[in-house]
Amino acid sequence: MDPSVLDEYDPSSFYCEMLRSAASRVVRERLAGLSINALKERAAAANAELYNLGITFTIYSDARTIDRILPFDVLPRILSAEEWRHIESGIMQRITAINLLLDDVYHDQHVLRDGVVPADLILGNRNYRPLMRGIDLPYKTYVNICGTDIVRDERGTFLVLEDNARTPSGVSYVVENRHMMLRAFPDLLDGVSLRPIDNYGARLIAALQEVAPASAADPQVVLLSPGTYNSAYFEHVFLAREMGVPLVEGSDLLVEDERVFMRTTGGLAQVDVIYRRINDDYLDSEAFVPDSMLGVPGLMRSYRAGNLALANAVGTGIADDKAIYAYMPRIISYYLDQDPILPNVETHICREPKALRFTLDHLADLVVKPVGEAGGHGITVGPRASLQELDECRAKLVADPANYISQPCINLSVAPTLVDGRIEPRHVDLRPFAVTGSSTWVLPGGLTRVALRRRSLVVNSSQGGGSKDTWVVE
């Protein structure tokens, strides 16, 4: 007889999301009755269906476009109601603090004058937008949609790794993965009480209508996409459909009398709220990058005049900056007088002498990251670095300590994953999505990304990452 799914699975010393969770007991029992071969067949059918549904992202290679699905692993990642309550409250706290920070930074800047965050980190940040100074936003909500990257260490503690406060993506996979699970594994889900996730679109449009200009009685919401060639186009389609709003491109919109209109078959129709999936830089060629074709010239004039709501607001990029991240625990306690519910990964801010001293003393055990770089550039991973690399890192730290932070190496938790016909432990993270209008709501669960390569900690879709359905079990 074929071995059943979890028979030969061994997560070694890592924290396993499946074996360590009491909430997954029912699922483990059911998987014990399922052979690996049967699982493989159903997994292949599910991935073929994702391709037919066109739930794909686009890769450009040799001037050809290739539609790939985000590989879907059929073994769910399971969170208990209690674990979820903890994550949810932590995210709400964090987003509240982020919105207070942004409102303060673009108004009176108490946080800078009180020395909680160094002024140059904010004012010198490339994502700081002086144009936003003095604009009052409804409910002081700057970040309407936030994706918070959370990891779990070897003791099972949830830690925030990163805030995505500009245009976080991935929520479409959360919902589509669930639909796929419901179709492919009804037996696994039978009688299990899961928190539903299919009301994301309804929650999102309600929040967007809440922040519409007061002058709009029945606000017209649109989703602004860079177009069909954007790698996240499927998600833009998904969101427009779920909200029931037009999916527009820059060329569909124009600004007249500081109001935004879209071109329709019946002429021009006014637009009140734009959920934009275009970065600040390309949003308005009058205000930002001059030769951008993606955005709408004059958009910021309409925004400043109060005739338009943008989600997310312009200038939120300062809140998800690596350097600001390090200050987030202090920002939370400054505005809310609370300790963070979800801790950061322990971060040493090297511009502070004590942290620099600690970093230099423990260089071989730490990950050192420059604050201004993105995409993993300039990172020194102590445990894997040569003596020469450590010396170079030491020299850079001493020369320009303010440009660096350091963090311990985290052993991410793992989950059983179907890889090449076997069930193996693979590292996972979690990106819950939060929607904020007048208040914050968090979609139960979120996107579990899984690093499909053995021992890899990189979960990005462009680098061999896949995803799992995430269950919050009552």
Next chain:
Amino acid sequence: MRGSSSEVLLARYADCIFWLARYVERAENLARILDVNETFSRDDRGGQNWLSIVQLNSDEERFFATHRAATAQTVVKFYVIDSGNPTSIVSAIRYARENARTLRPLISTEMWVQLNVFHNRLAALVEADLTSGKLASLFGSIKEACQTHTGITEGTFFRDQGWYFYQLGRYIERADQTTRLLDIKYHLLLPNLSDVGSPIDVSQWNALLRSAAGYHAYRRLHTANTTPARVAGFLLLNQAFPRSLHHCVREAGRLLGEVKSRYLLRQGNDAAEELDRLRGVLGTLDISVILSEGLHEFLDLMQRQLIALTRDLSIAFFGYSPADVPTKSVAQQ
């Protein structure tokens, strides 16, 4: 103007849905023509028949740039799997799919999935799939996939403005295809002047009717003998035949009138008047008059009026300025 989302339609979406319908209709017509030609051209006119398909699409120049002769093999390959040929079936379905991808917020998931799968299937075809033993079933499956699209659309597409522009595209394309089909085949099949009085090749005229899916309807109407005039009259003027020019023009006129009044669209009066006039002409003309004054001239005029109609719609509803309306339909992707 301010309206709720269900009442407004982006000009770009109207353009895309109009062309989505046209491309699927075009693919279906091409599959019909190739199918009938494949089945009925095994005689001494065979070579001429394959050439006529190239002429039907005005593709002589591009075709002969890469092919020496119009044979069954070269023409079928050019029109089925050649993705570099914008008038091939695979290209038409690719354009339809690209439009559908843009339109995903508007169309049903079933419409998208079917076109996506259909396109992936066509794109995977290779020359070995085009051997003569496999062609009939291949054309059958292409026709059926196009009809599946039509059926899924009928059964799932929300009846708002988009539905009207979708149907407008379908009828205008169908009208255009019928005139082209008749234009080429009529002259090809007519006996030479010296042969006047000799029996016409009935099977070829029946084949023409079959490629327009009109054979059985025609039989019900004309139980006696088949004459070129009757076939032409049927394809152009019959009101009940769904692919006749008259039927398509009448439907297009009705749809445009409805969408304008239902959604208070003030533009498009020129197109509406033109359709009204055309319908009047087709309702009163007799086929003998058309033939005596020159069928080719008549069909050419009709094609030009359909092109002008598309241009009017593009300016009135699809957001084009008169200067940048695409002049050739294949430019529309």
